Amino acid sequence: MDSDEFDGDDIADEDFIVAATQATTPTRASSNPNNLKNNRAQPGVQVSSSVSLDSSFPQPQPRLLRVHEEDNSSGSAQPSRARAFRADLPPEPPTHHELDQEALKTWVYPTNLGPTRDYQFSIVKNGLFNNTLVALPTGLGKTFIAATVMLNYFRWMKAAKLIFVAPTKPLVSQQVDACFHIAGIPRSQTTLLTGEVTPALRAEEWNSKRVFFMTPQTLENDLSSGYADPKSIGLVVIDEAHRATGNYSYVKLVAFMRRFSNSFRILALTATPGSKVDAVQEVIDGLGISYVEIRTENSLDIKSYVHQRDEHIVLLDLSDEIILIKDLFSKALQPLVDKLSSQNAYYGRDPMALTTYGLVKARKDWFAGPGRNANQGAKFMITAIFGILTSCNSETK
Ligand SMILES: Nc1ncnc2c1ncn2[C@@H]1O[C@H](COP(=O)(O)OP(=O)(O)OP(=O)(O)O)[C@@H](O)[C@H]1O
The missing domain is CATH 3.40.50.300 (P-loop containing nucleotide triphosphate hydrolases)
Known part of the structure; x- marks a missing residue:
């Protein structure tokens, strides 16, 4: 799990x-x-x-x-x-x-x-x-x-x-x-x-x-x-x-x-x-x-069914391949994150630091706050961007 x-x-x-x-x-x-x-x-x-x-x-x-x-x-x-x-x-x-x-x-x-x-x-x-x-x-x-x-x-x-x-x-x-x-x-x-x-x-x-x-x-x-x-x-x-x-x-x-x-x-x-x-x-x-x-x-x-855990934490460096993939992913998502930021919908700028919960909350806050009086087009755009980032975020975690 x-x-x-x-x-x-x-x-x-x-x-x-x-x-x-x-x-x-x-x-x-x-x-x-x-x-x-x-x-x-x-x-x-x-x-x-x-x-x-x-x-x-x-x-x-x-x-x-x-x-x-x-x-x-x-x-x-x-x-x-x-x-x-x-x-x-x-x-x-x-x-x-x-x-x-x-x-x-x-x-x-x-x-x-x-x-x-x-x-x-x-x-x-x-x-x-x-x-x-x-x-x-x-x-x-x-x-x-x-x-x-x-x-x-x-x-x-x-x-x-x-x-x-x-x-x-x-x-x-x-x-x-x-x-x-x-x-x-x-x-x-x-x-x-x-x-x-x-x-x-x-x-x-x-x-x-x-x-x-x-x-x-x-x-x-x-x-x-x-x-x-x-x-x-x-x-x-x-x-x-x-x-x-x-x-x-x-x-x-x-x-x-x-x-x-x-x-x-x-x-x-x-x-x-x-x-x-x-x-x-x-x-x-x-x-x-x-x-x-x-x-x-x-x-x-x-x-009585929970066993004591013996934890040994081994930190591994990311492989070059993973680093490259993360980099490419980050570059692909950056314009979307920037767009949210320019609309005051999300304050973080790093695509790799996004969290599902953070995105869901930011979306809700935007619709209740800055986006309340936005035009229909802007609302669609923000909804679509949040949708893409949320699904990509599940994949990157
Ligand atoms: N009633 C039971 N009696 C004896 N053994 C059990 C019983 N229920 C589950 N087990 C054993 O406990 C072990 C863990 O069970 P299981 O994989 O279903 O847990 P899980 O909660 O689904 O774990 P995970 O969160 O990792 O998926 C398995 O080996 C299973 O056979």
Whole structure:
């Protein structure tokens, strides 16, 4: 997991908590889109004995707990936190996805990694029924959590597509592995779609497969070029979700999907949610998050799983090639940065010192201040420049 946070500050654990608790989660209907039978204010859960999945699942079977959702108000393993006035909302229309009514009665939880960890169980439980942002320090099993949520949506939905997106191919491959080995999602139903896959094969895969592992850019392309039908998507798992700000693909693809469908679940995962309220809020707003699960290394329920780190910092000089690339990048971006500066929209002059958060904030400030009375042309230009610099900035970090 890389550590590119918004402003390059070291993030203090207290800041995580303060930022996440001060950020607000929207309660609009779209944050809770599926209206699955289980998609109501969270009832208590009961854990029955271990059972295996139905016979359509491949061997070797993962060991699973089968959990029955029951309408009881007692016995909840975890007290439900702020259920944000959901009862005040009008009933949601039923989902258009075809559901397996029998499978909907339970959700399953793999136990083949070892004893159940309470924090993972609780995060999975909430992630299944809410559009959730999970902030969990590195190495504590986000991959497992994602695989388990994917497994349940795979069972519940008969034909809907389930998508895992991560910014790099290695992160995508790690999840493919977990879905096969931990969750036992059938290999025949999954595909890893990189940019190199030919258009003909892409169309074929979108027609025949159910579980997709991709980078956000490839998903964005497939949605806009019509290979992927946004209405067919039932779950999107977003890794490295702290990137979901500004013009980054994550935000664009979720916005695009919501134009066609409100009936898909979002599970967003990150180890570095951002230390500022605004930054976390932007991720929440950008993805339509309705629930936040946040842990730091000091959280009581994860403390015993956090290993002491032995850190040796080795500073390496940049290679000549990297220095040349940085130089060229900097020269290419300089005119844009100068333009912003001449419009009083950004005060820094060094393209390599830009930060995503700084750009987002400067854009907001400009529109609220100097740019408020600017003509339409100037507004378009400033928006375009901020857009280009934000996406280039993600690449240079
Ligand atoms: N419940 C569990 N029991 C035993 N081992 C586990 C459990 N959950 C996760 N692990 C193991 O912990 C290790 C780290 O898990 P994983 O890679 O999912 O963490 P992560 O939070 O995704 O890390 P990163 O932030 O680096 O992506 C893996 O070897 C995984 O098998």
